[in-house]
Amino acid sequence: MVTSVDEHSLHSGTGWTPGYSAEMTTTSQPGQTAHDSRSGASHEAVEGWRATHEDVLREAAEALAARSYFSRYPDSPSPRVQGEGAAEAGRTAYEQRLDRSFDLSQPTTGESVGDEVSPYGPRLGVSYPRLDIGAALAAAREGMRSWRDAGPRTRAVACVEIIERLNARSFELGHAVMHTSGQPFVMAFQAGGPQAQDRALEAVVAGLVEQERIPSSARWEKPGRDAAVVMVKDYVCVPRGVALLIGCNTFPTWNAYPGLFASLVTGNAVIVKPHPRAVLPLAITVEVCQEVLAEAGFSPALVQLAAEGDGERLAADLALRPEVAIIDYTGGPGFGSWLEREAAAAGKAVFTEKAGVNTVVLDSADDLGAVVGNLAFSLTLYSGQMCTTPQNLYIPRGGIATPEGRVSVEEFAERLASAIGRLTGDDARAVEVLGATVNDVVRGNSARLGELAAEAGGEIVVSPRDVAHPAYPDAVVRTPAVVRLDVSREDVYTRELFGPVALLIVTDSTEQSLAQFVDTVREHGAMTASVYSTSEEVLAAAREAALDAGVALSENLTGQIFVNQTAAFSDFHGTGANPAANAAYTDAAFVAPRFRVVASRRHVPA
């Protein structure tokens, strides 16, 4: 995959709709108290959490099976929802993290690391203990025994408790995500807090359900000529080994939690290796994990933080350690492909989310204003730095059919430019959607726009604008640009241009648009695709194309749902069916290979 971004990330769950404020309902009726522990250890704290959390697990499991709407963690930052003073307390908690060392319950070499600089400008100044890898892996393995013996349900309850406590720290996490990823604050709060927590809960439930599909015991009665042959068989889920979680820069929690919690609930210990420029959100996460695990009577070494300085390549070292059996990765295709090759060859289960060329097929529209409004928001949100942001917009040379007649390519581009302009015309409001560019690669993609257009024989049809951040003068903020080019220039539009750059690709027909969509995604991957058409035939053809391409399709999004967003429990994030990602949040293939079943069988009297 051709790309220019080294390690980047994906995106926000559906629900990143400013102003949404459903109230949180606390479930409090007592749940099951059945204890599936083999260890006989007490884990008293878990018993206290069980009553509420069993209900959460049940409701979430029902939603996951039905793929219906479910959210445990409301994502409105309003004090009516999050509590009076929560925002201020969270901000203070974040500020108290800065310019000091971050302590964790894990073996350290005595050195410390930490180079984080906010995309908004300030240096964070947090120093993290450097993990003693050998001791950490030994402690992780040691801790796994009682974690395994506690059984799936106890593990799930402890995981829910972790998530609940992360939820209580959503504002602190929001600031940490904002100042490592460059996301605007409200998005950082929502995607980095409650929406990430919903994805975490989804992974816990998926892992629990998968393990509980195996009965803990079965009576096997084989009819015989004289008497039946009867055996009792016990089945125990055992972890696969130590899991390595490799975090990304742009969505440090949202993209980390599915793998972290899927591994944890299935009995594995997890070494969390954050992106060197986005350590803090995962350090806070690890702190909460260690606190809950210790309270529950388990080893805090079940979740440890392996922070590193920029450029140390610790992930590659960890990935090939014999103790490591599972790897979750979000980031650029370069290292992702290396993991898929080298770590997979070493027998590790490797789950990746990399990148691709996300596609929009434009055919016809009932309400073109709503189309360009929705698209403009998708392109503008977080400066297009979501792995799900559309890049390739296919449009027929003859334009788009609308109730007012055909809208030409030029006019479409003008209307898209206007819509982006309306979203970003005011600097102070613009930065609340755009955030800040995360690194120099993204800035370069935007800065080299003229070269790109010239090289492609195309034209800049939506020009970017530099935005001055009213609070952070060092932040580099640019509005999205669009370059028009011809469908023949596959050499240009099959590259991933991460950040605020999209391509308007002029085709001979919608049929050609769909064919190019399939070819490009099959070869270069995509996390998302969408189509705009008033024709049932075209929509049916687009669905067929999406099946062939192996990418999820959004049809005619014109309201407050955006193609960049997927909803936990309902939308699969990624498919695993094209080169952009080899896994999906959260299907059975994402959780089932993380544990194994070991049985024992014996005769009993008939």
Add this chain to the structure above:
Amino acid sequence: MVTSVDEHSLHSGTGWTPGYSAEMTTTSQPGQTAHDSRSGASHEAVEGWRATHEDVLREAAEALAARSYFSRYPDSPSPRVQGEGAAEAGRTAYEQRLDRSFDLSQPTTGESVGDEVSPYGPRLGVSYPRLDIGAALAAAREGMRSWRDAGPRTRAVACVEIIERLNARSFELGHAVMHTSGQPFVMAFQAGGPQAQDRALEAVVAGLVEQERIPSSARWEKPGRDAAVVMVKDYVCVPRGVALLIGCNTFPTWNAYPGLFASLVTGNAVIVKPHPRAVLPLAITVEVCQEVLAEAGFSPALVQLAAEGDGERLAADLALRPEVAIIDYTGGPGFGSWLEREAAAAGKAVFTEKAGVNTVVLDSADDLGAVVGNLAFSLTLYSGQMCTTPQNLYIPRGGIATPEGRVSVEEFAERLASAIGRLTGDDARAVEVLGATVNDVVRGNSARLGELAAEAGGEIVVSPRDVAHPAYPDAVVRTPAVVRLDVSREDVYTRELFGPVALLIVTDSTEQSLAQFVDTVREHGAMTASVYSTSEEVLAAAREAALDAGVALSENLTGQIFVNQTAAFSDFHGTGANPAANAAYTDAAFVAPRFRVVASRRHVPA
């Protein structure tokens, strides 16, 4: 893994108990007729099969979920069970295969291949069309579209029809398995016929259940401030690509069917690459698959046979083809490890069953006669050529506690020798359990016994005996031998000695036996383990050891269930948790990665 066998195999399902004869019950009440086809294609034949097969699928799914006893295909060869004349007709069908060409509906280069020689002596003389690989892969991909569009349930019904027709040909298959693997006939009939068919049905059901956990459509209703946001989301299971099935010499059908049917039911086409010395059983299988697929209106190219001559290494070539996305392999660790490394690095889902050092821990017994009787049968059955046959028998230096006092190591060896002698004393009866040695590697392991004992500083405590086959003078048949050696000789007993050779390893204590068991299996793998003890403490410690080693445990088997046997729907065959195999028949991890889910979503009015 140190081993001396290049491509070999596993074993027979529990139920290989001579004389068992439960009647087959034909379910005939009408099943569901809901049609999940997206294609609108008629597939009339499938509708005819649906009524009976939906019931089979439902019952089998219930058994799989409960892991209770279930068998669709009775394994007694009695005419009362299989029908009068079935045995004779099957034998005739087999004989008519010999010395002629085997035609299939698939593209061929015009050449033919085929070198099969029965381990019992006769040359089979069957010539198979050489597959035109390029054309075959293109046809396979082409055929997958309507197979995908038919949906999981239609695919499952067609798969059941295939299995039913294979069942009707169990005698023909039995002879084909006997004369390629060297299994004795009754075992070849049972393990190669009905028990393999039960494992096939298990894989179909596991794949169907896994796909049906995803609803085909969901209504997603997100509460909003004013009105709810409502979307309809459709989910389609799409295949991963072309699957490659690499068969083995010793259990050509039993070890092939799980992967073949798991891939097929999840929408993939399958290229069947049999072991060059065991082509016929899979050729018959492919013929049946093609016949049913064509009748159902699907492409016969969904299942194709890639036969090759000895030593052509076609599997390695096919494994790295870009069209191939899934690989199932049973055979020696050499090529298995190559696949786990090279094919996994190329992004393929690789499922292997290789080999290991299967273990018995001897501690104490209530009825030593029953213990040695059961063990003797396990060692004798098919001359120890099952991947599940015990190899390492750990015994404490002080002997085994029994109600009659401690039985010394020497006395135990003598009693085991006597029990093997009783099973194999009469040549004509002996060959019905021993079968024939499959190849020169196995013969070598047995022939070099003296060297092995000398090298290990041990002693032959159960001597082998050459058996003359009354019907096949060219067959090489030897009874199992046991070499006693000290626990310090890890260098010897961590090798796999495939065939009729076991090791009696003298330890200081049962505690040491269990510790060695864990270490050896973790490093070298095992398909099976068993323990004999009258002490609940020892049994508990053995269960813990089995969890740590990642291998299934059988406790105190003294009757008609043997450690080498696993029962479809109840016992997992392999665990994936030690180096002997990276997969298990049949857990979710074996089926879930074979397909992906592609969704499409759109708004609908609230």
